[in-house]
Amino acid sequence: MFEGLDIWKDVKYRQLQGTYPVIFMSFASVKTGKIEGIKTAFKRIIYNIYNEHSDIMASDLFNDNDRENFASINVRMDDDTAYIAINSLCIYLEKYYGEKAIVILDEYDTPMQESLSFARQKPELGGTWDEAVEFFGIFFNITFKTNANRRRSVSST
Numbered sequence: 001m002f003e004g005l006d007i008w009k010d011v012k013y014r015q016l017q018g019t020y021p022v023i024f025m026s027f028a029s030v031k032t033g034k035i036e037g038i039k040t041a042f043k044r045i046i047y048n049i050y051n052e053h054s055d056i057m058a059s060d061l062f063n064d065n066d067r068e069n070f071a072s073i074n075v076r077m078d079d080d081t082a083y084i085a086i087n088s089l090c091i092y093l094e095k096y097y098g099e100k101a102i103v104i105l106d107e108y109d110t111p112m113q114e115s116l117s118f119a120r121q122k123p124e125l126g127g128t129w130d131e132a133v134e135f136f137g138i139f140f141n142i143t144f145k146t147n148a149n150r151r152r153s154v155s156s157t
Helices: 011-016 035-052 054-058 065-071 079-097 108-121 128-145
Strands: 024-025 103-105 150-156
Touching: 011 103, 024 035, 024 079, 035 054, 035 079, 035 108, 035 128, 054 065, 054 079, 065 079, 079 128, 108 128, 128 150
Parallel strands: 024 103, 103 150
Antiparallel strands: none
């Protein structure tokens, strides 16, 4: 990813590559303004991230409860489970790799922009913007602000 960039020329940074587990999310594909569609797209993204890391659950480091909780992440998970999913994945990755994860979020504002646009175009349907603010406010707080199980976070629009 960094080859050809100035940062790649610095040996210190090249040596760091692969040192920490990384969770990469992009909300760029969340292109609906309806709150249920936003939540479904978001949960699918989280589910796909879990699938990318599913091989760690074969380790003896994890017990049946860990595996059951890991497997509970799916597109039909309730909102409370979705809120804590990335925080929980940080815990699993640290347990497996012995290092805290780096969490990268691209296009974090796309769902909010879509919900605002929808609310302005269809005010008679109401609620979408406020519901999106509440949903992502809780998710961002648990994933980034209060997540002691991550090493660093980076977000971009």
